[in-house]
Amino acid sequence: MKSGGCTAPDLFDKFQPLIDQREALLSTGLTDPFNLVMERVESPTVAICNGKRTILLGTYNYMGQTFDPQVLAAGHKALDEYGAGTTGSRVLNGTYQGHRECEEALKRFYGMDHAMVFSTGYQANLGIISTIAGKDDYVILDIDSHASIYDGCALGNAQIVAFRHNDVEALEKRLKRLPADAGKLVVLEGVYSMLGDTAPLKEMVAISKAAGAMVLVDEAHSMGFIGPNGRGVAEDQGVLDDVDFVIGTFSKSVGTVGGFCVSNHPKFEILRLVCRPYVFTASLPPSVVATAATSIDLLRGAADKRAHLWANSRRLHGGLKELGFTLGTETPQSAIIAVIMPDLERGAAMWEALLHEGLYVNLARPPATPAGMTLLRCSLCALHSEEQVGEILGMFEAAGNRVGVI
Amino acid sequence: MTDRDERKTRIHRLIGDFNKKGIEVGEDTRFAQDLEWDSLTVMDFVAAVEDEFDIIITMNRAAEIETVGTLIDAVGELEGQA
Numbered sequence: 001m002k003s004g005g006c007t008a009p010d011l012f013d014k015f016q017p018l019i020d021q022r023e024a025l026l027s028t029g030l031t032d033p034f035n036l037v038m039e040r041v042e043s044p045t046v047a048i049c050n051g052k053r054t055i056l057l058g059t060y061n062y063m064g065q066t067f068d069p070q071v072l073a074a075g076h077k078a079l080d081e082y083g084a085g086t087t088g089s090r091v092l093n094g095t096y097q098g099h100r101e102c103e104e105a106l107k108r109f110y111g112m113d114h115a116m117v118f119s120t121g122y123q124a125n126l127g128i129i130s131t132i133a134g135k136d137d138y139v140i141l142d143i144d145s146h147a148s149i150y151d152g153c154a155l156g157n158a159q160i161v162a163f164r165h166n167d168v169e170a171l172e173k174r175l176k177r178l179p180a181d182a183g184k185l186v187v188l189e190g191v192y193s194m195l196g197d198t199a200p201l202k203e204m205v206a207i208s209k210a211a212g213a214m215v216l217v218d219e220a221h222s223m224g225f226i227g228p229n230g231r232g233v234a235e236d237q238g239v240l241d242d243v244d245f246v247i248g249t250f251s252k253s254v255g256t257v258g259g260f261c262v263s264n265h266p267k268f269e270i271l272r273l274v275c276r277p278y279v280f281t282a283s284l285p286p287s288v289v290a291t292a293a294t295s296i297d298l299l300r301g302a303a304d305k306r307a308h309l310w311a312n313s314r315r316l317h318g319g320l321k322e323l324g325f326t327l328g329t330e331t332p333q334s335a336i337i338a339v340i341m342p343d344l345e346r347g348a349a350m351w352e353a354l355l356h357e358g359l360y361v362n363l364a365r366p367p368a369t370p371a372g373m374t375l376l377r378c379s380l381c382a383l384h385s386e387e388q389v390g391e392i393l394g395m396f397e398a399a400g401n402r403v404g405v406i
Numbered sequence: 407m408t409d410r411d412e413r414k415t416r417i418h419r420l421i422g423d424f425n426k427k428g429i430e431v432g433e434d435t436r437f438a439q440d441l442e443w444d445s446l447t448v449m450d451f452v453a454a455v456e457d458e459f460d461i462i463i464t465m466n467r468a469a470e471i472e473t474v475g476t477l478i479d480a481v482g483e484l485e486g487q488a
Contacts (some may be wrong), residue, residue, distance in 0.1 A: 138464075143446075143449055143453075153465075159464040159466055160464055160465040160466055161462055161464050161465070162449055162452075162453075162465060163453070164450075164453055170453065170457075173456075173457065174456070174462060177456075177460065177461065177462045178462060366444075367444070367445065367446075370446070371446060372444065372446065
C-alpha cells in the first residue's frame with residue numbers, strides 16, 4: 001500500500017509466496033485443511049464436522065480425558081465456586097487454591113519437589129528456556145525441536161547450538177567443543193511430534209550430564225502414556241532422576257489447556273519471580289486447573305488405558321504399513337503415527353478424501369515438518385475402540401486408492 | 407596455499423554436496439537467495455561445516471553469515487578460538 005508518495009513496502013509482502021501457494025491449492029476445489037470447524041463434539045473420538053459423523057484421529061487427546069465424569073465434575077464445581085477466571089497473574093491476584101492443588105498433583109505424578117503451572121505449554125518452554133539460559137550460556141537443542149523451544153531460545157540471550165535429530169554422536173561432539181566452564185542447557189523431547197519417534201534419552205542424558213550440562217526434556221507427547229507410570233520417555237528409559245527439568249502440557253493427555261515445568265532443583269521456586277512468560281500473563285481459570293489436577297491424578301492409575309493405547313498404536317501402524325503407506329517410524333514408538341505423503345498436493349487431497357470418509361487427521365506441511373515432508377499425522381486415543389481402529393484402516397484404504405497414493 | 411585458500415577449498419567441497427542445482431559458487435554467493443537453500447538445508451550444511459573443522463557455529467553466529475566469503479572468514483576466526 002502506498003500513501004502520499006511514500007514507497008515503503010507493504011509489510012505483508014514477505015507472506016506472498018505462502019498466500020500464492022495457499023490460493024493455488026484452494027483453487028483446485030479442496031476444502032481448506034486449516035479451517036475445519038467441529039460443530040459438535042460427541043466424545044473424545046467422535047465429532048460432527050461439516051454435518052458428518054467424523055472419527056477424530058488428530059486431537060492429541062491420547063488418554064481420552066476430555067469427557068471423563070470426574071474431570072468434568074471438578075471443573076463444574078470450580079466454575080461455580082471460584083468463577084470464570086482469575087483476571088490476574090500468578091504473582092498477583094491469580095493464584096487460587098486450585099493452582100496450588102494442580103501443582104501438588106504434578107509433584108505427586110512425577111515424584112518431584114517443585115512444579116510450576118503456566119498458562120500454556122508453549123509458554124512453559126518459552127519461559128523456562130529464556131529465563132535459565134543467560135547471555136554467556138549455551139542451549140544445545142535437537143534440530144527438530146518444537147517451535148516453542150526455538151521461540152524460547154529466541155526470547156533469551158543465550159548462544160544456541162543445534163545438532164542433527166536424535167543423533168547421539170552429534171550431540172556429544174558439540175558438547176565437547178563448548179567451553180568447559182560455560183553454563184549449558186541441553187533441550188530434548190521425549191516424543192517428537194512430527195514423526196512420532198522417541199529420543200534415545202538414556203544415552204543423551206548420560207553424555208549431557210557427563211559434560212556438566214543441565215537437561216530439560218519436553219514430554220508433551222508422552223505424558224500419561226509412555227513409561228510404567230506414564231511419566232514419559234525419560235521414565236521409560238530409566239533416566240528421569242537425571243533430568244533437571246521436565247516440561248509438559250495439559251492440552252494433550254491431561255485433556256485441557258495449560259503447561260508446566262517440574263524439577264528437583266533446590267532453587268527452582270525463584271523462577272516464579274523472574275520468568276516473564278509466567279509473571280506477565282493471566283493465570284489459568286479455576287475450572288481449568290481443577291480439571292487438570294483431577295485428570296493428572298487419574299492418569300497415575302491408568303495402566304489399562306495405556307495398554308489399550310499401545311495395542312491401538314501397534315495395530316494402526318501395522319495395518320497402514322500393510323496397506324502400502326510409508327510411515328514416519330519403522331515401528332510404533334508413540335501414539336503418533338505419521339503417514340508420509342509424496343507431496344503437498346496429494347497430501348492435501350488425501351486429507352480431504354479422509355474427511356469425506358469421515359476421518360479427521362492432521363495435515364502437517366513444511367516448514368513445520370522435517371526435511372520438507374508433507375505428513376498426515378494420526379494421533380490415537382486410548383478411547384478409540386477396536387472397531388474404530390478397523391474403521392480407520394478401511395477409510396485409509398478407500399481414500400488412498402481414490403487419491404492414488406497406495 | 408594459504409590457510410584461507412585451504413579453508414576455501416574444503417568449504418567449496420562441502421557446498422558441492424548440498425548444491426543440488428549445480429549453481430556456480432563464488433565468494434559473494436549467498437546461501438539462502440543464490441543457492442536457494444531452505445532453513446533446513448542451511449542447518450544441515452552448518453552441521454557439516456562444524457564437523458569438518460571441529461568447531462561450533464552457534465545459530466546466533468550463523469544468522470550473520472550470508473555469503474560463502476563470510477563463512478570462510480568466520481570459520482578461520484572460530485578455528486582460531488578453539
